[in-house]
Amino acid sequence: MEHRRWAEEHPWPPRWLRWVPPALILLTLALDHATPSRYSFGPLLSASVVLALFTYPPIGVAATGAAGCVLLALANEIEDYVGPQTITSLIVLASVTLLSMALCIVRRRSESRFRHVQAVAEAVQLALLRPLPARIGPLRMAGFYRAADDEALIGGDLYCVRDTPFGIRVIIGDVKGKGVAATQTVATVISSFQEAALIHPSLPQVADRIDVALQMDRDHPPLEPLGDKVAAAPAQSLTDELFTTAVLLEFSRDASSVRILDRGHQPLLVIRRDAASVVETEHSLPLGMADLLLDAPRVTTLGLDPGDILVAYSDGVTEARDGTGTFYPLRDRLQSHCNSGARPVSPTELITFVRDDLVRWTPALGDDVIAIAFQPAPAGDR
Known part of the structure; x- marks a missing residue:
């Protein structure tokens, strides 16, 4: 079937998307290191967790959030400018991680249900239009x-x-x-x-x-x-x-x-x-x-x-x-x-x-x- 071949050639989410969350974490740390202490790029780590929601299982989302928290705390400790902004960024990142884990569980359950319904529909449809x-x-x-x-x-x-x-x-x-x-x-x-x-x-x-x-x-x-x-x-x-x-x-x-x-x-x-x-x-x-x-x-x-x-x-x-x-x-x-x-x-x-x-x-x-x-x-x- 043509639609099946198209789906195989255009998978979603695309495979390259799985590399974006860790790359975004590294980019955030690099920006924090290269800019003065009054600038904070910690909120960007929340974006990496949200992207992980679409590509990783719940344990992967948790690992992405935990890695972001640990690396952000270490980077600020090394630079010796741990302050209210750092604490706020860590609290926001932890909250976003927990919410993303819950949404990831819902997404995977919905995908599993959809795959089951799709398999039944394909069986019924292929019973009508059998391969030549x-x-x-x-x-x-x-x-x-x-x-x-x-x-x-x-x-x-x-x-x-x-x-x-x-x-x-x-x-x-x-x-x-x-x-x-x-x-x-x-x-x-x-x-x-x-x-x-x-x-x-x-x-x-x-x-x-x-x-x-x-x-x-x-x-x-x-x-x-x-x-x-x-x-x-x-x-x-x-x-x-x-x-x-x-x-x-x-x-x-x-x-x-x-x-x-x-x-x-x-x-x-x-x-x-x-x-x-x-x-x-x-x-x-x-x-x-x-x-x-x-x-x-x-x-x-x-x-x-x-x-x-x-x-x-x-x-x-x-x-x-x-x-x-x-x-x-x-x-x-x-x-x-x-x-x-x-x-x-x-x-x-x-x-x-x-x-x-x-x-x-x-x-x-x-x-x-x-x-x-x-x-x-x-x-x-x-």
């Missing part, structure tokens, strides 16, 4: 997912891959809304897809099952937490539809072809023979809006040769803006990459390029981002 396998049978795949909120694992985008008796089935989608409501819809779509993909022989039937689940959520909203109680969410109105743009894929058992059902999602791209092109499909209404369909959505079949790469993505990719407000041109960037002689030969290479190129293009992502690449394995590697 590198390969299922003859189909290779790779992808990356990043929520707009760096602290979240799941946003409004979703994906799921299942090996079924009817082929390898995939859904990539983007639900309406953000936050808790979006996560509930993600759970509805993925759970419905996982069940329907195994029992329904056609993609339209799978989509119909998801349609029914979304309409049930719209008509009978799931319960939402309200303080210490659980309350029913307000009913969705006709002007506040619950829907998901999605594309459903069904790869044949040998991955030589893929059936595509487009329910209002971003157009797929295919890279073959050094050319990146858009896959022409019949665009239909999003999932959850089946009651507005006049005709049943049609499935498009696309043949795939070994080496071809099919790319599915969300609008978070193509709507990412650079500093001038220009949208990220995914197809053009892939075509330029192929023309440069660095044509991706595997899904992993392609996804690595898209992820790094997208980071270079936009200073900050304003929406959830997902991109997944699929490729039939060569005949000798099946």
Whole structure:
């Protein structure tokens, strides 16, 4: 997950902060020694104790305060100007140390509780968005997912891959809304897809099952937490539809072809023979809006040769803006990459390029981002 990698690269508090408290103590003693006795820098020692609160355990905070008191008393004794200012500085430093120790204990308990809650949340979220396998049978795949909120694992985008008796089935989608409501819809779509993909022989039937689940959520909203109680969410109105743009894929058992059902999602791209092109499909209404369909959505079949790469993505990719407000041109960037002689030969290479190129293009992502690449394995590697 992208957010986990970012957190590992940017730990908090930063490691260098642990060296600041002792450095501040030494700086205070040096200033006291270098200036006349009428100047007192003892209060600076309190700052070192406060900084220790964020980096050290309680025993470390106590040691920092004790070291400051001892060194300040020794320095003043050596300089022979122990007076009211010294006594006041020691009392203030001791008081700040005791208060910082108490706050440090509270902080560590809060961090422990937060880590526990975060671990439970990650387990639940990863149960929905499971890591992509590198390969299922003859189909290779790779992808990356990043929520707009760096602290979240799941946003409004979703994906799921299942090996079924009817082929390898995939859904990539983007639900309406953000936050808790979006996560509930993600759970509805993925759970419905996982069940329907195994029992329904056609993609339209799978989509119909998801349609029914979304309409049930719209008509009978799931319960939402309200303080210490659980309350029913307000009913969705006709002007506040619950829907998901999605594309459903069904790869044949040998991955030589893929059936595509487009329910209002971003157009797929295919890279073959050094050319990146858009896959022409019949665009239909999003999932959850089946009651507005006049005709049943049609499935498009696309043949795939070994080496071809099919790319599915969300609008978070193509709507990412650079500093001038220009949208990220995914197809053009892939075509330029192929023309440069660095044509991706595997899904992993392609996804690595898209992820790094997208980071270079936009200073900050304003929406959830997902991109997944699929490729039939060569005949000798099946």
